Structures are given as structure tokens and as C-alpha cells.
Amino acid sequence: MEQACVTSVYRPREPVAVRLTLAALRRGAGDPAWWFAPDGSVWQATGTADGPATRHLLVRRDGIHVTAWGPGAERAVAGVPDLLGARDDPTGFDPTLHPVVREAYRGRAAMRIPRSGNVLEALVPAVLEQRVVGLDAKASWRRLLQQHGTPAPGPAPRSLRVPPTAAAWRAVPVWDWRRAGVEEARAGTVLRAAEVAHRLQEGVNLPLEEARRRLLTVHGIGPWTVAEVASRALGDADAVSIGDYHLSDLVGWALTGDRTDDAGMLRLLAPWAGHRQRVIRLLELTQAARAPKFGPRAPRARPLH
Known part of the structure; x- marks a missing residue:
């Protein structure tokens, strides 16, 4: 029916x-x-x-x-x-401060920073992306949802899956984590977050700094993961993922023609304070495919079986 x-x-x-x-x-x-x-x-x-x-x-x-x-x-x-x-x-955002940002913004002024309001659904895939290649993390997320997500209600596409609840994440067997290429450290972080998911979810209705502080109380969650969650679940238009394997190089290359480190990235993004995530999104959309490949790469996850 x-x-x-x-x-x-x-x-x-x-x-x-x-x-x-x-x-x-x-x-x-x-x-x-x-x-x-x-x-x-x-x-x-x-x-x-x-x-x-x-x-x-x-x-x-x-x-x-x-x-x-x-x-x-x-x-x-x-x-x-x-x-x-x-x-x-977007009040106060000035794309004309740099020609690359200006060009990226052209035709993309209607892009907004989303606020999903669902902390756990943003947090788990961010944890899976810690310290591994993005393609592997996405494959792990896909396999875990296919196994432990539930079919989407209504006349939805058959492949659509609702991400697991906190209780369902806690019930994932250790062998399913391993088959998904997720080692004990990342799986443990997800389980610890699932134990206090209600407290983390409360952060949606709290000041941003308090929400970020609550995330940091979970062992295994650091500033990089907090920024990834804040930019998606909390609508933080200023979030910057410090410690990312590639982000500082992308920002440096796009804005100066050369790679940089986290400190250099923060200096380059400083003119857009309050809108740094907006600039990052624009650069990722328009410059990532053109940027040279800088090392080192994140390690590969354990192959899926």
C-alpha cells in the first residue's frame, strides 16, 4: 500500500x-x-x-x-x-577580492550553505573519511548503508536507504565494519558518538561554539571532523577543515599558483572571514579538477571483500 x-x-x-x-x-x-x-x-x-x-x-x-x-x-x-x-x-561576502573567486562565483551565486540539522548523518561519513582516501570512505559508507540502512519510505527508488539510527550504528557487528574497510579506530569513534548522539543532536539548537565543543568531547573527533559536520549539519558558512590532506594545497594553488600549509591557507582565506566555507566550496567546484596532484596521499583503506 x-x-x-x-x-x-x-x-x-x-x-x-x-x-x-x-x-x-x-x-x-x-x-x-x-x-x-x-x-x-x-x-x-x-x-x-x-x-x-x-x-x-x-x-x-x-x-x-x-x-x-x-x-x-x-x-x-x-x-x-x-x-x-x-x-x-551571504551579506558581507565579496567575491571580487580575488579573480578566481570572482569567476567561480559567477553563475553560482545561488549556491547556499545547507543546514541539514542531522548531526549523526553528517558525522558518521566524516569519521569514515578520517585518514583515508575519499573514494574508500565513500565505498565504506555505501556498503554500511546498504547493509544496515532501511528502505526509504514511500514510492522512493529501490536503492534509497535511510541511514542507521544511533542504536543501529551501535549494533553493527565488528565483522561488518571490517568488511566495509573500516578499522577499529574509526569504528570506535562512530560507536562513541552514537552513545551520546542525543547530546550531539542538541547542538543544532545551541550556539555554534557550544555545538562544536560537544563534538570535541567525543574521543576520535577533532577540529577537522567538527568542521566537516558544522558545514553540513549546522550551516557554518565559515568552517575550515584544518588538517585536510589536500585542502590547503588546493586553496594555495587556486589563489596563488603554489601549494601552502594550513597556516598559509588561513591567511589566504582571512579576507573572507565569516564566509570561508563558501569560498572553499567555490574553489572545490571550479578548481579541484584542474589542480596538480600534490602528495602525500592519504593511505588506502583495507580493501572491501
């Missing part, structure tokens, strides 16, 4: 590039929690305080049409404005 749905039309005050905004939340093209459909619409499977939900967003001339299914459908619909950056305020 087809499940009842909740519908709405979101009409943002300013234009929003839906796919460009939501791309930051998707962990690769094979992320089982997302599907960017050929018709231009976006499907997402997510958890809410009321239970799982499927969101479908379709841009039409009169606004962004939202349909949601599942126990969490009403919350999923209510969260769409934040998801699409309604709280993101």
Missing part, C-alpha cells in the same frame, strides 16, 4: 541552486541516501525525531515542490528551508 504523503511548495526569498547546494551533503554519486534523478529532481532518505522519511524536491516555475513520506514526513518537509540554506546569509 502506498504511504500517505505530505506536500508543500517552498518559495525562497532569493534563488537557490538546489542541486549545487545539496551536493555538499551527498557522499559521492553512489550515496544510497541520495538520488539526483535524470528529471532534475532530488530524492533523499533521512532520519528525523519522528522516524524515517523520504524527501523529494522538484524545482518548478512557482517554487520548489516538496513531497515527503514516512513517519518523519512532516518534519522532513518543515526542514527544507534550512536544508536549502534559508539561514545562510
